[in-house]
Amino acid sequence: MSTPRSRLLPATAALGVVALTAGLASPAAAGDGDQRHGPGNGDFTLTILHNNDGESSLLPTAVDTDADGTDDAEYGGIARFVGKVDALRRAAYVDGDRGKPTKRGVVTLNSGDNFLAGTTFQASQQEGAPFYDALAQNLVRYDALGVGNHEFDFGPAVFGELVEDVKRTPFVSANLDYSAEESLDGLEQLVPSTVVRERGQEIGVVGLTTPSLPTISSPGDVEVLTDLAGIAQEQVDLLTEQGIDKIVLVSHLQGLSSEIELVGSLTDVDVVVGGGGDEILADGSTQLFPGDADDVYGEYPQIATDADGVEVPVVTTPGNYRYVGQLAVTFDADGVVVDIADDSGIKVVTDTGAEAVGTNRKAERTIEQPVADFEAALAEEIVATSEVVLDCERSEVRGVEANCGNLIADAHLWTAQEAAADFGLDTPQVAIQNGGGIRGEIDQEAGPVSVADTFRLQPFGNFVAIAEDVPVETFRQILEEGAFRLPESGDGAFVQAAGFSYTVDTSYPARDADQSTGEQFAPGERVRSVVLDDGTVLVEDGVSVDGTVDVAGLNFSLNGGDAYPTLENTTIGVSDQQSLENFLVDGLGGVVSQADYPRGGEGRITIM
Structure with missing residues (x-):
């Protein structure tokens, strides 16, 4: 095991937006300017765009926001989701606010449940039709995808079809052993971890999948290993031994409390992106899907404490392509997280309000329209x-x-x-x-x-x-x-x-x-x-x-x-x-x- 990095996130450090959960220590809220970490020559700001539990919800939802009987707002949909990711990605690269590091990069991650049984999947089964969820994930341009439980709902062979259709993108899960499952063994995209190279920096991404997979889905002969802390730490140590000092854990453990608890057994993980729980992390200023304000779990990000006493941001989003998470963390030259940007948070996918964004026309034409046509035909029966x-x-x-x-x-x-x-x-x-x-x-x-x-x-x-x-x-x-x-x-x-x-x-x-x-x-x-x-x-x-x-x-x-x-x-x-x-x-x-x-x-x- 490598020697833990010395990381500067003491309880008095300003973390930008911080979140509190029962039993977690509260870092001090961001204060005046002399508390903030000033930009250094070696500083690098990494914006992590993330989501989870898309679950084949590729079509938008029309909402009557003023109860007049007319749908006057639209939320979600893969075309607008792609448009939102593209807009946030562009903004992260060109952010020129004074006092911010000039070295910036973006990675786009997903923590699992990349498709779900239903009419969208049935549309993909029609003769000559593509795997629409794979088309969606290609258009988002993920750097790495997590593996959830729903990937195996139709058995491992169907998951293998998705993997092969999502071009050149790694699916990360360190506790799944595919070697005995003929339909998946040998697929090079199925890896325990990966390294994303971004603007001269190397970011390690380690994946984990819920140990309950065999009883809630149908993984066939895929072996599900249960020592999550030991398995994740082994992958983290392999990355740190290669000199990689920026590491993100992408996990699908069915509830954010599981990720927070797991962090306490790990070292050298800088950020955790969780999935499977659909928790809403927001504050009073966050624009939300109608009705979601009643179900807020806590603020974004949650803060967990690792085995060395270091504070680690833990994030997630609600599913169904209705939100994009945006976590902007600044590392110093030693790979130490020294700041979390105030504008980090979940960004609703909509055509209304401050977060309004346009749609991706290719996604509309090649995904939403044929899926909508298929569903409309079924709805008429x-x-x-x-x-x-x-x-x-x-x-x-x-x-x-x-x-x-x-x-x-x-x-x-x-x-x-x-x-x-x-x-x-x-x-x-x-x-x-x-x-x-x-x-x-x-x-x-x-x-x-x-x-x-x-x-x-x-x-x-x-x-x-x-x-x-x-x-x-x-x-x-x-x-x-x-x-x-x-x-x-x-x-x-x-x-x-x-x-x-x-x-x-x-x-x-x-x-x-x-x-x-x-x-x-x-x-x-x-x-x-x-x-x-x-x-x-x-x-x-x-x-x-x-x-x-x-x-x-x-x-x-x-x-x-x-x-x-x-x-x-x-x-x-x-x-x-x-x-x-x-x-x-x-x-x-x-x-x-x-x-x-x-x-x-x-x-x-x-x-x-």
Whole structure:
């Protein structure tokens, strides 16, 4: 291990915009001019433009900002995002403010989740169509891309297609070993770290991916290593031994608190760009997407303390191409961070207000227009009418009974029951739907339901499957895994139910399982009752009966996704989206009724 660099960021140093979180020391706010570090001959200002969790949100969102019924502002969209990055990049190079270092450079980074199942991905699957997300990333001109969990949602081979189509850009992740995965082994762009050369300077970029990847996605034979601190430090040390004294960690750990905690075990990392949590880092002067002001996590940047007591800025952005992060850090000749510019922060992608910017015409023509045309065609195919608003928001389907979850779980149970005999399988009595597999993330308004809506809600292309003769206690532990974080909402393992009802008492011990492998260390005791719709009791007073149940669900879940117990199962050749569409048309006769799917549910799940 190299000797840690001496870095000048004492608690009294002026850091420009600093952020506070519970448990973190507060550096002094920027004061008068004699506190600030003056420009030195060897100073170099590096502007890091960054984003994360783009998740195939390539089309803009029109917003009625004054409630007059007319959309009068536009946010996001890959064409305007590219325009925003280009504008910020130009400004960073030509910034001529007095007192600032004359040596300047820019790197553009991304910390993962570079595409997502849904209509954009379906558009890319049409004959002759390009991989639209790859086109987008090429136009942004990233210097390095992180690797998130959604890259593997369709398996490693599809991720490999993205890598090959994103020309000459490295994908960095030091804790993923691709050597046993034939579809990825040998792709030269998949690296643990990379070096970006910018204006005569060398910037090291190290990547990390969430260790929970095997249970929340489908990485195939990719080995996911879990010693994040040791693996990252090894890469950092290799870079410092090469004389590289400016190092950025790009990590996708599903929440900024994980990045902040990790910094405490590292040395010689200058900046961390996190992903997966969608945290909003802003202050009162930051222009935001409408409604985001209510969800601000803290100021930009957050400040963590490394193993040597050195303060390290940690940043992230909300996803969906609605923001570009801009962190301008100044290094002295020894590679020591001596200043963070006051204008650092997240910059909203919009056509209105102080942050307004134009669009990139090539992105409009080659990406947004064909994707919009594809989605418009799907939106015109109406398959049902809903008499009720369907509660499909993330916090609802991942923590409480929601009529949206009931509808989708019912769809998969109906699909499995209709097909079971054709496959020589028992007819399942129950179905489970993990909350994380419901992707709408906005309520489905009452009215027409289109094919586009079904893709929005069930986009992953997982298949309905049946597991026969599942021991009741094993089935119960699936429900326990979904309940282990309650009463907090937001865990993708939370189980929406069909064919049964269950009660959870959060005062009892939760299931303890390895979130990377699903290995159970201790069973949960929170699920106190499980009753089939026909009145058969499976669990009473926290005790499972000695028997079995036939279970339907998506193959991702029955194969141990979300750290569920793994069940031997048979897929029946119907995708998640097809199952929902067929149920709406044939199972419900084209009508989602208020009586069958009331808002707030019908008592399938009780949480105490």
